[in-house]
Structure formats: structure tokens, C-alpha cells
Amino acid sequence: xxxxxxxxxxxxxxxxxxxxxxxxxxxxxxxxxxxxxxxxxxxxxxxxxxxxxxxxxxxxxxxxxxxxxxxxxxxxxxxxxxxxxxxxxxxxxxxxxxxxxxxxxxxxxxxxxxxxxxxxxxxxxxxxxxxxxxxxxxxxxxxxxxxxxxxxxxxxxxxxxxxxxxxxxxxxxxxxxxxxxxxxxxxxxxxxxxxxxxxxxxxxxxxxxxxxxxxxxxxxxxxxxxxxxxxxxxxxxxxxxxxxxxxxxxxxxxxxxxxxxxxxxxxxxxxxxxxxxxxxxxxxxxxxxxxxxxxxxxxxxxxxxxxxxxxxxxxxxxxxxxxxxxxxx
Amino acid sequence: xxxxxxxxxxxxxxxxxxxxxxxxxxxxxxxxxxxxxxxxxxxxxxxxxxxxxxxxxxxxxxxxxxxxxxxxxxxxxxxxxxxxxxxxxxxxxxxxxxxxxxxxxxxxxxxxxxxxxxxxxxxxxxxxxxxxxxxxxxxxxxxxxxxxxxxxxxxxxxxxxxxxxxxxxxxxxxxxxxxxxxxxxxxxxxxxxxxxxxxxxxxxxxxxxxxxxxxxxxxxxxxxxxxxxxxxxxxxxxxxxxxxxxxxxxxxxxxxxxxxxxxxxxxxxxxxxxxxxxxxxxxxxxxxxxxxxxxxxxxxxxxxxxxxxxxxxxxxxxxxxxxxxxxxx
Numbered sequence: 001x002x003x004x005x006x007x008x009x010x011x012x013x014x015x016x017x018x019x020x021x022x023x024x025x026x027x028x029x030x031x032x033x034x035x036x037x038x039x040x041x042x043x044x045x046x047x048x049x050x051x052x053x054x055x056x057x058x059x060x061x062x063x064x065x066x067x068x069x070x071x072x073x074x075x076x077x078x079x080x081x082x083x084x085x086x087x088x089x090x091x092x093x094x095x096x097x098x099x100x101x102x103x104x105x106x107x108x109x110x111x112x113x114x115x116x117x118x119x120x121x122x123x124x125x126x127x128x129x130x131x132x133x134x135x136x137x138x139x140x141x142x143x144x145x146x147x148x149x150x151x152x153x154x155x156x157x158x159x160x161x162x163x164x165x166x167x168x169x170x171x172x173x174x175x176x177x178x179x180x181x182x183x184x185x186x187x188x189x190x191x192x193x194x195x196x197x198x199x200x201x202x203x204x205x206x207x208x209x210x211x212x213x214x215x216x217x218x219x220x221x222x223x224x225x226x227x228x229x230x231x232x233x234x235x236x237x238x239x240x241x242x243x244x245x246x247x248x249x250x251x252x253x254x255x256x257x258x259x260x261x262x263x264x265x266x267x268x269x270x271x272x273x274x275x276x277x278x279x280x281x282x283x284x285x286x287x288x289x290x291x292x293x294x295x296x297x298x299x300x301x302x303x304x305x306x307x308x309x310x311x312x313x314x315x316x317x318x319x320x321x322x323x324x325x326x327x328x329x
Numbered sequence: 330x331x332x333x334x335x336x337x338x339x340x341x342x343x344x345x346x347x348x349x350x351x352x353x354x355x356x357x358x359x360x361x362x363x364x365x366x367x368x369x370x371x372x373x374x375x376x377x378x379x380x381x382x383x384x385x386x387x388x389x390x391x392x393x394x395x396x397x398x399x400x401x402x403x404x405x406x407x408x409x410x411x412x413x414x415x416x417x418x419x420x421x422x423x424x425x426x427x428x429x430x431x432x433x434x435x436x437x438x439x440x441x442x443x444x445x446x447x448x449x450x451x452x453x454x455x456x457x458x459x460x461x462x463x464x465x466x467x468x469x470x471x472x473x474x475x476x477x478x479x480x481x482x483x484x485x486x487x488x489x490x491x492x493x494x495x496x497x498x499x500x501x502x503x504x505x506x507x508x509x510x511x512x513x514x515x516x517x518x519x520x521x522x523x524x525x526x527x528x529x530x531x532x533x534x535x536x537x538x539x540x541x542x543x544x545x546x547x548x549x550x551x552x553x554x555x556x557x558x559x560x561x562x563x564x565x566x567x568x569x570x571x572x573x574x575x576x577x578x579x580x581x582x583x584x585x586x587x588x589x590x591x592x593x594x595x596x597x598x599x600x601x602x603x604x605x606x607x608x609x610x611x612x613x614x615x616x617x618x619x620x621x622x623x624x625x626x627x628x629x630x631x632x633x634x635x636x637x638x639x640x641x642x643x644x645x646x647x648x649x650x651x652x653x654x655x656x657x658x
Binding site: 093117142143144145146147152161162164192198201202203205206207208209210211212213214215216217218219220221222223224226227229231232233234235236237238239240241242243244245246247248249251252254255258259262265266268269271272273275276279280283284286288291292294295296297298299301302303304305308310311312314315316317318319 | 422446471472473474475476481490491493521527530531532534535536537538539540541542543544545546547548549550551552553555556558560561562563564565566567568569570571572573574575576577578580581583584587588591594595597598600601602604605608609612613615617620621623624625626627628630631632633634637639640641643644645646647648
């Protein structure tokens with residue numbers, strides 16, 4: 001134990017650290033990973049070489065221009081060759097194809113991980129498609145912004161955020177998961193382990209349903225007869241604008257999330273609809289007390305979110321709105 | 330015309346400017362108004378005296394401690410006496426009671442306005458309860474944060490935000506509305522006129538439905554068997570935390586909004602539910618293309634919101650999350 005033991009950023013690389021990390025997919029998360037690993041190398045927390053690849057030649061061009069990682073390879077095969085860790089950072093729907101194409105080139109003892117927002121489907125794909133001697137560690141950094149593409153990433157995206165790992169049973173899996181956890185801790189993340197099924201239920205609540213609802217309400221608002229889209233935009237500061245941020249997230253990523261976490265999302269949607277109809281009924285029958293009680297209960301959750309460091313305490317997210325910005329007094 | 334004509338902040342007070350403004354209700358909006366008027370006085374844009382009152386003695390104590398306005402009166406009657414403008418900044422449900430109590434003390438020629446998020450009900454109350462010779466101008470500054478109370482207010486809350494006025498027909502009403510518009514422009518707001526009925530339909534979309542949905546989803550998430558509230562909070566950065574902000578808004582204000590804009594909200598809820606069920610069906614039947622198309626359409630609205638200065642272009646509202654904050658690179 002050293003005096004720095006409590007700070008995971010300071011722990012120097014160990015024998016179990018990865019030497020060559022292949023990043024497949026260079027969107028917001030993949031490009032942030034490339035930046036974060038290089039930054040952690042500067043701090044001495046890591047020493048891994050980063051080889052990057054994206055299926056889209058334009059993304060590879062941008063990645064080269066902005067200097068992501070140590071090399072940007074034109075083919076998946078070249079990227080994974082010699083890597084002891086492959087992180088698939090594509091939309092979840094592309095994981096199977098990447099695994100199928102990468103499998104023959106994976107070296108024995110390599111670890112394959114990902115960053116997807118759905119873990120059950122990924123764990124199944126790993127089980128089905130990874131060659132013998134290669135270990136899969138499904139992972140999900142709970143971090144992101146509404147922006148996408150290689151230029152949207154930044155090195156500190158994962159700092160103080162949770163990364164959830166859902167390794168399978170077995171000693172080898174546990175060992176591989178611990179090595180992946182070390183990597184995420186070196187990037188500033190806090191790591192948690194749980195089953196893939198539980199992950200998918202938790203994220204259905206904290207991420208998938210909120211996105212579906214935001215996509216729905218923004219669609220509804222843009223499609224009305226009596227209120228124009230221009231008016232919706234103009235007066236969006238009343239609450240609507242918050243939803244437009246989430247509804248600006250990457251459509252491919254989110255299509256894949258809903259297709260791959262179908263059961264948990266549909267079950268939760270049933271609960272949400274029940275609750276919405278109950279509130280609707282309270283409005284129709286002018287049950288003021290029921291509305292007041294519901295609206296009071298939800299306040300406590302915001303307090304918890306802030307107390308646990310999951311959001312800023314500043315009003316209105318601390319944002320500066322409009323051309324002139326504003327200062328609080 | 331002077332060279333400053335295009336900047337409403339610089340227009341000096343005119344003959345039609347109000348001399349004594351009574352603020353009834355000292356929550357987020359009322360206390361921000363008190364601060365903003367005093368600040369505009371410092372700029373020379375206004376010269377009105379500000380007399381404040383709140384029905385809650387504790388709020389009055391706080392208001393005196395933090396020095397809101399020029400005087401804090403213990404009674405509504407004392408506050409409105411001699412005022413040529415009375416602004417009711419209570420929850421919408423209290424407007425009738427305030428009008429009833431204030432009416433006998435209102436001076437001839439006085440103007441009464443408000444700040445409520447519902448305008449039809451307020452316009453009706455004005456028509457029913459204001460004495461002859463007193464003009465009502467329903468108003469709604471589309472500005473706020475999730476916080477409430479006299480200490481949550483700040484002077485720049487209304488800068489670059491819209492204030493919607495819904496005056497009745499008639500030359501006297503139009504003149505009174507123009508005087509109220511002048512006040513809001515002096516506080517940095519942009520002013521728009523529309524009918525009360527149209528306002529209530531527009532705000533049902535841009536504000537009331539978003540709040541109802543946020544209240545619902547936060548309630549649903551806190552009431553599940555398989556996912557604990559602690560987990561919901563812990564992993565809320567995946568999208569859920571955005572909804573907790575809105576769902577932390579003042580319960581009394583929002584109860585009153587839904588009770589007083591019932592028809593528009595219920596009609597819109599019908600549309601929202603239809604759209605949600607359509608998306609739900611697409612998930613159930615794995616219609617990836619339909620999901621992708623919907624999720625792509627909503628992106629354009631975010632772009633418009635940002636281009637029109639209604640929100641920051643910074644990813645994630647530019648917020649700093651977690652104890653250490655984060656910097657982009």
C-alpha cells in the first residue's frame with residue numbers, strides 16, 4: 001500500500017495491463033477512448049499502444065487528421081492483429097459483424113470488450129462468436145453527450161463516471177474483467193460489476209426509456225396542426241428544449257439499443273404508460289391533491305442525483321442560454 | 330430615433346412608465362422581477378419603486394433579509410395601495426384569491442398583470458374580478474429554473490427570453506399592454522403578443538407536456554421492483570438525470586398549471602400517447618427502419634433550437650458533472 005493507493009489514476013501499469021489496444025469504431029465513445037488512453041499514458045497510468053479503425057473511410061480520414069491514437073488502420077484485420085485488447089465501440093447492431101470479421105485474426109489470450117448500452121445481446125454474441133482462447137468482457141461506460149462522430153469525443157468523458165462490466169462466470173472471465181476494470185479506472189472511471197440481464201433492466205430505466213420518451217415528445221411537438229414548429233422552437237425554454245438535447249442523439253445507436261433491449265424496454269413502457277394514464281386521469285378529474293403528491297415525491301430524487309455527484313447542483317444545469325449568455329446574481 | 334433605438338435596454342423611461350410596481354408573490358419569478366427592476370433602475374432604464382408582498386411570513390422575512398425591492402409589506406392591501414402596476418407572481422391557482430382581496434384597494438387607472446404559465450384562466454379571472462377602471466394584462470415570461478423560493482431568483486433571469494402578453498381586445502387594453510411590454514423590454518426580454526387560447530396551446534407543447542412527462546418518468550423509475558432507487562440515481566447520467574431536473578420544479582405551481590390548462594394538456598397527451606404507442610409497436614415488431622427514421626427527424630429540431638438562441642450549443646448543456654467537474658479537450 002502506498003499513500004496513493006486510494007487514487008486509481010496514480011496506480012502505475014501492472015503486469016496485467018494491456019499492451020496494444022485496438023479500438024473498432026471511432027464515434028463519440030471510440031474517439032474519446034483513444035484520447036483518454038493517450039492522455040492516461042501522459043500521466044504514466046497506462047502505456048498501451050492504441051490502434052484505431054472505423055468502417056467508414058471518411059471517419060478514418062478525420063481520425064488521421066486529428067491524430068487519434070497511434071495508428072489508424074484501413075482494415076479491421078490489420079487493427080486487431082497483435083492486439084491483446086479489442087474494444088468494439090460501434091452501435092450494438094454492428095457488434096456481431098465485427099466479431100465475425102475479427103475472429104480469425106484475434107490472437108490467443110486476447111480480450112474482447114465493447115462499450116454498448118445493451119449487454120445481454122453483446123454477451124450472447126461474445127459467447128457465440130469468439131474463438132477459443134479469447135475472452136469476452138462486455139462493458140458499458142455510462143457516459144456520453146448528444147453529439148456523435150470522431151470530432152465530438154474528448155479525453156475526460158469517462159472521468160468520475162461509472163463503467164459497468166458484465167463478465168460471464170468463470171475464473172478466466174473474472175481475471176480478464178479485472179484487467180478491463182483496471183483500464184477504465186486508469187481513465188478515471190468508477191467500475192461496477194453486475195449481470196448482463198440486470199444491467200439491461202437498470203439501463204432501460206436510466207437511459208433507454210428517457211431517450212424513447214424524448215424522441216417521442218419531440219416528434220409529437222413537430223407534428224401538430226395548431227402550433228407551428230417555429231413556435232415550438234421559439235418558446236422551447238419552458239422545458240421542451242431539454243428533451244431536444246437527448247432527441248438529438250445518434251439515430252443508429254439508438255435504433256440498435258431498442259432492437260437489442262426489446263423486452264426490458266417494452267416491460268418498462270407498460271409501467272410508464274400506466275403511470276401516465278393515472279396522472280392524465282387526475283388532470284381530467286381535477287384531483288389537485290393527487291397531482292401535488294406526485295410532483296412532491298419526484299423532488300427528492302433530484303436531490304439524490306445531485307448529492308451523489310451525478311449532476312450539477314447549478315440551476316438549469318448551469319447553462320448559459322441565448323446569444324448573450326447570462327450570469328446569476 | 331436615436332442610435333440606440335435598436336437596444337431596448339437603453340430606452341429611457343417614458344411618460345407611460347409605471348411609477349410604483351407591487352409584486353405579489355416572491356418565489357423564483359417574483360423575486361427575480363424585484364431584482365431585475367432594481368437592476369434596470371441602476372441602468373437608468375426604469376425608475377419604478379418596487380413594493381413586495383408574499384402571503385407567507387417566512388418568505389417575507391427572507392425577502393427583507395436579502396433586501397428584495399424597496400419595501401416588503403405585511404399585507405396585500407398595503408402592497409397594492411398606490412401601485413399603478415400590480416404583478417401577481419403566485420401559482421396560477423392563487424390568482425383569483427389575490428384579485429378578490431386586492432380589488433377594493435386598486436387605484437383607478439392601475440394595471441394588473443401576472444406571470445403565470447396559463448393565460449386563459451387568468452384572462453377570465455381578470456375579466457370577472459377586476460374593478461372598473463383597472464386594466465388586466467395577462468403576461469407570461471418564458472423563463473425559469475427548477476428552483477423555487479425568494480433566494481432562487483436572479484436579476485438576469487429574463488434576459489433574452491420571451492415574454493408573451495395576451496391582452497384582451499380594445500384600445501385601452503392595447504395601451505396598457507404596451508406599457509407592460511415596455512417594462513419587460515427594459516428587463517431584457519423580447520415581447521410577443523398572442524391570444525390567451527393560442528398561448529395555452531403553445532405552452533402545453535413547449536412546457537406543460539414536458540413537465541408532465543418528466544414527473545411521470547421520474548415517478549415510474551422510483552417505483553420499480555427489479556431496479557432500486559439507488560441504482561436509478563447511480564446510473565442516471567445515461568439520460569434520466571435530465572428529467573429529474575424538470576421533475577424538481579415547484580409542485581404547487583405545476584398542480585395549478587395542469588388544473589388550469591386541462592383541455593389543451595389532455596388533447597396533447599392524446600397525441601403523445603398515440604405517437605408513443607406507434608414507437609412501442611415498432612420496437613415490438615423490430616421495425617428498425619421506422620425507428621431510425623423517427624430518431625433522425627428529431628435531430629433537426631435541436632439544431633433549430635440552438636440556432637435560434639434558445640439553448641446552448643455546448644454538448645450536455647455545457648454542464649460539469651460530478652465532484653471533479655470535467656474539461657473538454
